[in-house]
Amino acid sequence: MNISRFRKIIEYSDSNKDDIESKVRKFYSLVGMSSDKEVLNILQIVRTFFLRRGYLVLEIPFADEEIGALCYKGDALGYIVLNTSLPKVNVNFAICHEIYHVYFQKGEFKPRVEFANDHYYEYEDEFAANLFAGMILMPETSFRLMYHKFKTDSKGNELDTMVRLMNYYEVPYMSVLIRCNELGLTESNSISEEFFNMDCETIREKFVELWLDYSILEATKKDDYAHLESIVNQFGREYIKDSYLNERTLKKVIRNMRILYSEIKGE
Structure with a gap:
């Protein structure tokens, strides 16, 4: 940025x-x-x-x-x-x-x-x-407190402080930098250009160096689709039983869901 x-x-x-x-x-x-x-x-x-x-x-x-x-x-x-x-x-x-x-x-x-x-x-x-x-x-009260704690833990090192805050609140690096500035904890004219161009690898290295949970920097790949389809199918069967829906319509709904899902995943 x-x-x-x-x-x-x-x-x-x-x-x-x-x-x-x-x-x-x-x-x-x-x-x-x-x-x-x-x-x-x-x-x-x-x-x-x-x-x-x-x-x-x-x-x-x-x-x-x-x-x-x-x-x-x-x-x-x-x-x-x-x-x-x-x-x-x-x-x-x-x-x-x-x-x-x-x-x-x-x-x-x-x-x-x-x-x-x-x-x-x-x-x-x-x-x-x-x-x-x-x-x-x-939240402001908590964030102010943790900023000062982590700055002490980091012996005044601003980048280490930002990374510790990022880990604690599980938020993106840039959102931490913005929040610090919004609350007057840092000022944009006092932050060097490197802070605005921090790459993912450098941040990850900092997480490792500071013994932080770098799994929050990784994709979870969690996929709710199978659960969603099972719910739709369950309700669809109940509606068919009560004559609100027919088998052909339910199959069409499921087919369209699968097509959209494939497009999202790029399959």
């Missing part, structure tokens, strides 16, 4: 902090949690949360690793499909990003492809969704 885009993100955060904080508090109220606590397993928390809104959350490994998530709303159910070909840290962030779009975005909902790259930040709705995600995954 270049410095000008980074500063644009921070400017947006400064101007819209209060509005997004109110939405974060509403989210915590809806899920029955305190807003000053870390969410240790965001997917576990939001599955039922999304279902109340009519969305199923699925994890499927995509062929295209530039896509972070797909979001689609049909006549009955909506689907949020997370790309498990990406590291766990990216999937965690994508989940929270989608919470904002589904629950808080103004205007008519439109199907979307979310990209897992720097362009993720270029539009106002994306700025807002990312600020929202950062606030949920890295």
Whole structure:
């Protein structure tokens, strides 16, 4: 990410902090949690949360690793499909990003492809969704405390501090850098250019050096499709029994699901 885009993100955060904080508090109220606590397993928390809104959350490994998530709303159910070909840290962030779009975005909902790259930040709705995600995954009180603890543990080394925070909150490196700046823990004009161009291999080496859990940097490849098909088949059989559906229609639904699944996986 270049410095000008980074500063644009921070400017947006400064101007819209209060509005997004109110939405974060509403989210915590809806899920029955305190807003000053870390969410240790965001997917576990939001599955039922999304279902109340009519969305199923699925994890499927995509062929295209530039896509972070797909979001689609049909006549009955909506689907949020997370790309498990990406590291766990990216999937965690994508989940929270989608919470904002589904629950808080103004205007008519439109199907979307979310990209897992720097362009993720270029539009106002994306700025807002990312600020929202950062606030949920890295709550201010906790984050300030852990920043100072990890900076002490790192003997003042900023990169080691960032990597320790990344591991602790299981979030992408750039989201940590942004959150530090949003909270005034660091300033963009005091961060050297190397911080904005940190490559995956360097970060991984730091994880190993600092005895951190580098598995969060790897793709889980978790695949919910077989479970989804079994559920559709189960309900389909019940509907056939009650004469709401016929065998031909159920087979067509399953066939179309398999075609779409194959396209997503690039098979």
